[in-house]
Amino acid sequence: xxxxxxxxxTLTTVLTLGLALGVLTTGESAALAQDKxxxxxxxxxxxxxxxxxxxxxxxxxxxxxxxxGEEKGRKYMPQWIGGAPAKGGGLDKKILKIFSGLxxxxxxEVQWLYxxxxxxxxxxxxxxxx
Numbered sequence: 088x089x090x091x092x093x094x095x096x097t098l099t100t101v102l103t104l105g106l107a108l109g110v111l112t113t114g115e116s117a118a119l120a121q122d123k124x125x126x127x128x129x130x131x132x133x134x135x136x137x138x139x140x141x142x143x144x145x146x147x148x149x150x151x152x153x154x155x156g157e158e159k160g161r162k163y164m165p166q167w168i169g170g171a172p173a174k175g176g177g178l179d180k181k182i183l184k185i186f187s188g189l190x191x192x193x194x195x196e197v198q199w200l201y202x203x204x205x206x207x208x209x210x211x212x213x214x215x216x217x
Contacts, residue, residue, distance in 0.1 A: 134201040139213070142193045148178055150186055150207065152197055163197055163207040185210045192216030 138161070140154035151160040165183055169176030186207075189195065194214040200206045 135208075136199060138197045138199060140195065142189055142191055142195050142216075145186060145189060145191060148183060148186070150189060150195075150197075150210070152195060161205060163199055163205045166200065166202070166206040166208065182207050182210070190216040 138152055138154045140152045140157065140160075142150060143153045143160045144151035149162050149164045151162045153160040165179040165186070167176065168179050189210065189212065193212050193216045196211045196213055197207050198209040200208050
């Protein structure tokens, strides 16, 4: 009888520990799966943004903006639209038109995307040059 109680107590303990470990393992795997979902990064993270600063230079197909707190300016070009030039592809004409209307010394906000180089996706004049 004592042997049966001992065996039954041991079996109960083993089953309890097994269930507890199973619950913990299941909980851990669910937590790991949830952490994995959180850690999946946006592919454009760090490759797009907004810069606010002063227009220091410009050309027919670029602008250079010195953002607040920066010592040097950064060049922004329009995005390439379409295919090869023979098939009608070229720099974004809307952005080129905006570039041509900008005056050096203006305070601007540039929405950019990094694709081979910094590409201006939009430009907004915050304060015109004097």
